[in-house]
Structure formats: C-alpha cells, structure tokens
Amino acid sequence: MGKATRPIKVGSCFVGGGHRPPVQTMWKESLRADRLQAAAAGVRSLSGLGCGILRFSAPDIGQAELLGALASMVDTPLVADVHFDWRIALRCLDFPIAKIRVNPGNLGEPWKLREVAAKAADKGVPIRIGVNAGSLPADLRDEPDRGAAIVAAAEREVAALDELGFRDVIVSMKASGVEETVRANRIFSERYDIPLHIGVTEAGPLAQGCVRSAVALYALLADGIGDTIRVSLSDSPENEVIAGVEIVALASGTRESADIVSCPRCGRASFDSHAFSERWRDRIYSIRRPVTVAVMGCVVNGPGESRHADIGISGAGDKVIVFRKGEIVRTCSPEEADTVFGEELSRL
Ligand code: SF4
Incomplete structure (x- = not known):
C-alpha cells in the first residue's frame, strides 16, 4: 500500500x-x-x-x-x-x-x-x-x-x-x-x-x-x-x-481488527443495540483480528446479520439470541445479555 x-x-x-x-x-x-x-x-x-x-x-x-x-x-x-x-x-x-x-x-x-x-x-x-x-x-x-x-x-x-x-x-x-x-x-x-x-x-x-x-x-x-x-x-x-x-x-481493503455491524434501531427493536454497542465498543475494537460482530435490535434483520458474523446478538421478542459462526448458541433474557455475550466473545 x-x-x-x-x-x-x-x-x-x-x-x-x-x-x-x-x-x-x-x-x-x-x-x-x-x-x-x-x-x-x-x-x-x-x-x-x-x-x-x-x-x-x-x-x-x-x-x-x-x-x-x-x-x-x-x-x-x-x-x-x-x-x-x-x-x-x-x-x-x-x-x-x-x-x-x-x-x-x-x-x-x-x-x-x-x-x-x-x-x-x-x-x-x-x-x-x-x-x-x-x-x-x-x-x-x-x-x-x-x-x-x-x-x-x-x-x-x-x-x-x-x-x-x-x-x-x-x-x-x-x-x-x-x-x-x-x-x-x-x-x-x-x-x-x-x-x-x-x-x-x-x-x-x-x-x-x-x-x-x-x-x-x-x-x-x-x-x-x-x-x-x-x-x-x-x-x-x-x-x-x-x-x-x-x-x-x-x-x-484489508482489516486487522474487529468490524462491528450494528443496526440503527427503530420502533421494532426489542433489544437496545445502541446501548449494547456502546458498552462493548472498546472491548470489541480491541480484538486485533478481522472478526465481525453483529449487534441487532430485532428479528427483521437480526438473525440474518448475526448468522453472517463471527459472533452476533439479536433481539427476538422478549428474548435475546446469541449466534456464533452462523449457529444459535444461546438464548437468554435482555438482562443476561452482557454476561452471555461476554462468555461467547471470549470463546471466539
Ligand atoms: S434490525 Fe430491527 S430494530 Fe434494527 S433497524 Fe432493523 S427493524 Fe429496526
């Protein structure tokens, strides 16, 4: 370059x-x-x-x-x-x-x-x-x-x-x-x-x-x-x-660190993707490997984006779904989301 x-x-x-x-x-x-x-x-x-x-x-x-x-x-x-x-x-x-x-x-x-x-x-x-x-x-x-x-x-x-x-x-x-x-x-x-x-x-x-x-x-x-x-x-x-x-x-055209895909949030959101992204921002960007992390508010686009990411989290009604490498690995309440996501992130 x-x-x-x-x-x-x-x-x-x-x-x-x-x-x-x-x-x-x-x-x-x-x-x-x-x-x-x-x-x-x-x-x-x-x-x-x-x-x-x-x-x-x-x-x-x-x-x-x-x-x-x-x-x-x-x-x-x-x-x-x-x-x-x-x-x-x-x-x-x-x-x-x-x-x-x-x-x-x-x-x-x-x-x-x-x-x-x-x-x-x-x-x-x-x-x-x-x-x-x-x-x-x-x-x-x-x-x-x-x-x-x-x-x-x-x-x-x-x-x-x-x-x-x-x-x-x-x-x-x-x-x-x-x-x-x-x-x-x-x-x-x-x-x-x-x-x-x-x-x-x-x-x-x-x-x-x-x-x-x-x-x-x-x-x-x-x-x-x-x-x-x-x-x-x-x-x-x-x-x-x-x-x-x-x-x-x-x-x-080359990435050496994490990429965050996060939705802009709207009235459909059942999970606050903004606040979650903000809380996890520094931790995610500190990953010095080209991994993709999706943080999504609801099931409209959440599962699709999350499945394509290395790790994804999406609101789904009154639950939150966590994906890893395209598969659903956990389903939890919004209150448990940070703990569950942190555990899965450490397994990446
Ligand atoms: S994923 Fe759901 S909450 Fe996020 S912008 Fe799209 S429709 Fe709205």
Missing part, C-alpha cells in the same frame, strides 16, 4: 516504505505527575484499539519531562509536539521519545534548529514537520491556491533540515478543508519520497469530523498517498483511533 516513500523508524514501528499506515491520535490533556500511572493505562488502552503512534503537546520543560517519564513506562511510540522553544525539543530528546514534531521556521535563529537536528540525529529520533493552513508564513497567506501554498511552506521547512543533512523526516500538511488537504498532499507526493502524515485538521465534532476525514484520507490512501494518519476530532482520542483504523481498513 502506498507510493514508494523512504521508511522512517518511529520507535517500534515504521512509517513509509510501504508499511501499513499507523493510526495516530493526540493526548488531549496536560500530563500530571500524580496521574502518570493513569496516563500510562490510557496509552495502553488506546494502543489496544489500534493507535500506533501517540502525540503529546510539550508546551514547557515540565511537560517535556513528564512526557519523557511516560515514554519509559509504555511501549507505544510517543511523539513530542514542540513549538517555538528549541530548549523544550532538546529536553524531550533526553528521553525515549519516538519522534519530535517541530516546525523549523518557528524555532527562531538557524543555530537553534541546528542544535535540535544534531541531537535528534544523535539519538536516532525522526522529526515531523507539521504545516497547518491556519499558520502559513505571511507571504503565503493570501495565495489563491491554498494547497500549493501549504506545499511551499512545507518545502521551506524540508529545505532547512535538508541543508543540515537531516533526512529522517516525516511531513504533514493539514487544512480544515478537504480539497486543499488532498491537493497539498498530492502535489507534495509527486515531488518527494518523504513519508506523509495525513489528516484534515480541526475537522470538527464527531460526525462532521469523521465524514471530512474519511473523504479526504480515503481519497489519498486510495491513490497510495499517506504513510500515517490522524482523524482530528472535537471528540475523544478513542473515537479518533477507531475512525482512523476504519479508514485504513477500507482504503487498504
């Missing part, structure tokens, strides 16, 4: 070089020293859902040090997101950080970038250059071709690192619009073999953000463009990961 880009090692995973695009999300709060164990558990949980790379803001030295401590507690590659202050980037590089995101242009004098690049090279840590349409250099802001302007900004940043002989680079060019995001990445992909982190930034709340991201990222991935992805939502990192995993599965 993907155009030939140079492979970049990001902690324990690869970005580019034909590898399946790792799904990313971003931690949405500041780190706290007294909550690091909980943060580590949260990182592992996101990893279980399919998050391959996880990014954290490092707005000051204190956050850089907490991130560094967290990075040594988990296996997931953690990325430090640094703006403006090269000293924060240098401090992050004292820890097992998998990647650092900076924009060379906003670090200030060239010697600061030189110091960061030298230390990153010494530690074997790649740098992600992230260009956002909302913060283009002044001379590019009024360019009518927004996609081309984003590329021009990225090219400057790439050139700054290239002059230092630093080639362990990943580039992202994001906009809140689908068209300019797709256009920028297509132009860049024609010119460079640098791996691309693709995403629509500030894509919006859950439904809108998923739609925008899916349209843009599917189009790019289907063209072989994009080496790692993020769905940016005004919503939870869990939903960002689930959406990202789904987009990669659809665009690649």
